[in-house]
Amino acid sequence: MSTTTTYGVDGMTCGHCVASVTEEIGLIAGAESVTVELVKGGTSQVTVTSDVPLDHALVAAATEEAGYQLVAA
Secondary structure, eight states, X not given: OOEEEEEEEESXXXXXXXXXXXXXXXXXXXXXXXXXXXXXXXXXXXEEEESSOOOHHHHHHHHHHTTOEEOOO
């Protein structure tokens, strides 16, 4: 059974931003798919489907590795 979680990410402005975030989060063990709804200059929505719930700290670290920040929930 898969788990789907959506995160807000600030600062993304282009396709390269989307690719960077998608790649980094996709490297987390258990991540099955990552989709991004880009909102240029606003809060983009990053939806992650995984086979187990992912540790929020791991998602935050992966997002930071790509150069962006999760929006505080």
